[in-house]
Amino acid sequence: MHSLEALIVELYDKQVIQVGSFKLKSGITSPIYIDLRVTISYPSLLRRVVSCLQDICRSLSYDILCGVPYTALPFATLLSVENGIPMVMRRKEVKDYGTKKAIEGVFQPNQVCLIIEDLITSGSSVLETLGPLVKEGLLVKDVVVLLDREQGGEDNLAKHNIRLHSVLKMTDILETLKHSGRLSAEQVDELYHYFRSTPISSSLPPSAIKSGYKVHQLSFEQRLPLIRNKVGRRLLEIVLKKQSNLIVAADVTTSQELLSIADEVGPQICVLKTHADIIQDWTDSVSEQLVHLAKLHHFLIFEDRKFADIGNTVELQLTGGIFHIAHWADIVNAHIIAGPGTIEALSRSAEHCGVLLLAQMSSKGSLTVPEYTQKALEMAKQYEDAVFGFISLGCIGEPNFLYFTPGVHLQERGDSLGQQYTDPETVIAVQGSDMAIVGRGIIQSSDRRKAASTYRKACWDAYLQRLGDDK
Numbered sequence: 001m002h003s004l005e006a007l008i009v010e011l012y013d014k015q016v017i018q019v020g021s022f023k024l025k026s027g028i029t030s031p032i033y034i035d036l037r038v039t040i041s042y043p044s045l046l047r048r049v050v051s052c053l054q055d056i057c058r059s060l061s062y063d064i065l066c067g068v069p070y071t072a073l074p075f076a077t078l079l080s081v082e083n084g085i086p087m088v089m090r091r092k093e094v095k096d097y098g099t100k101k102a103i104e105g106v107f108q109p110n111q112v113c114l115i116i117e118d119l120i121t122s123g124s125s126v127l128e129t130l131g132p133l134v135k136e137g138l139l140v141k142d143v144v145v146l147l148d149r150e151q152g153g154e155d156n157l158a159k160h161n162i163r164l165h166s167v168l169k170m171t172d173i174l175e176t177l178k179h180s181g182r183l184s185a186e187q188v189d190e191l192y193h194y195f196r197s198t199p200i201s202s203s204l205p206p207s208a209i210k211s212g213y214k215v216h217q218l219s220f221e222q223r224l225p226l227i228r229n230k231v232g233r234r235l236l237e238i239v240l241k242k243q244s245n246l247i248v249a250a251d252v253t254t255s256q257e258l259l260s261i262a263d264e265v266g267p268q269i270c271v272l273k274t275h276a277d278i279i280q281d282w283t284d285s286v287s288e289q290l291v292h293l294a295k296l297h298h299f300l301i302f303e304d305r306k307f308a309d310i311g312n313t314v315e316l317q318l319t320g321g322i323f324h325i326a327h328w329a330d331i332v333n334a335h336i337i338a339g340p341g342t343i344e345a346l347s348r349s350a351e352h353c354g355v356l357l358l359a360q361m362s363s364k365g366s367l368t369v370p371e372y373t374q375k376a377l378e379m380a381k382q383y384e385d386a387v388f389g390f391i392s393l394g395c396i397g398e399p400n401f402l403y404f405t406p407g408v409h410l411q412e413r414g415d416s417l418g419q420q421y422t423d424p425e426t427v428i429a430v431q432g433s434d435m436a437i438v439g440r441g442i443i444q445s446s447d448r449r450k451a452a453s454t455y456r457k458a459c460w461d462a463y464l465q466r467l468g469d470d471k
């Protein structure tokens, strides 16, 4: 038997490859499950796996190796020792960006790093490792995997100019298991049918592929270094720390209610969204207390002022009046209708304040046609130091911006004044948005703490679902 065929049969006999019905993390059922972690229990099998990887590595040029945690770590370690080529390791849990290194080991910027992975489906695990390596200045050109499930990984890596090299492809496995008599022809046909009907990025719900929005599978951790605006990066740190991509819209009319909402939902949210001009008793003391609560519960304040005037007026509106928005808001937003002057005025405060552009609105009959949305994207690119995201109904652009969607409700479909609601799963997992803005769904609840906790979980689960299983 050819050595690769022998390897496949051994992987099957040692139950690394199993056929049946397996529920993956995303809830999708797969008829085949491959768990390469099992190889560490069989040293001779592990040696065989590594020697197959080695055959490919030999033809590539690189300075340093990095295994994708966890399963590929022993593979990379053995290759490193065998070839005398140093290795680096990516930390999977980087909770605190200030104190923990994302990449462990000794390396120099511009060294070429070869990524080793056990199995690739859509490529999201590899991309999660790619982000921190690139951030450290390492160059990644190739990825070597033992098994390519042929479900979009190669194309997804190609988008990042990375070549995928695999020892085995799913087709090889199915054919070998059929020829060796391990699986019947019918079983193999069924498996082919599964792979044909769950194509590229199969870990995403099929509706995501059809939604028309760009659905990125990069994690917030990977996107953090791509965000230029400081406040945007601070927001992602909060999001990761609190595992919350929930924003509460505190649309109430008294300062007492506003502050008590901030205190109640504070622990569950990444951002509190305000409309200062609906508060009937606004004073500087309200903003001071709000800032205090934001520090206490670790959230940012987003004043949903929707600036839309000429730059000079916007500057006065941002800093003056009775609200002094620039003193306390971390995030503000703007319409693009008046042209770049509006954004220019806001960008002068970019050091302390991040800007979101309104690219789409949730209300019925909104005039934000696709050309308008496109213009918002173009304008954002000109002011990337200040603008870090959009108010939009889903993901409309690249992963270096964040996407905030209002009009989110778990039960209602709309109100009598044109608001249109969508549920968190559709907004985040299907339409690819990052942050859900929830107002009445939470603030009109009799138990706001509980409602905020329910929405936080729904929004975070939808984000995890979007990242998908890569195993």
Ligand code: 5BU
Residues within 6 Å of the ligand: 249, 251, 304, 358, 360, 361, 362, 363, 391, 406, 407, 408, 419, 437, 438, 439, 440, 441
């Ligand atoms: P709701 O109670 O969840 O409907 O509140 C939604 C909030 O989001 C509210 O503060 C609106 O002003 C805000 N919003 C919106 O609903 N739709 C939009 O397109 C924009 C903002 Br922009």
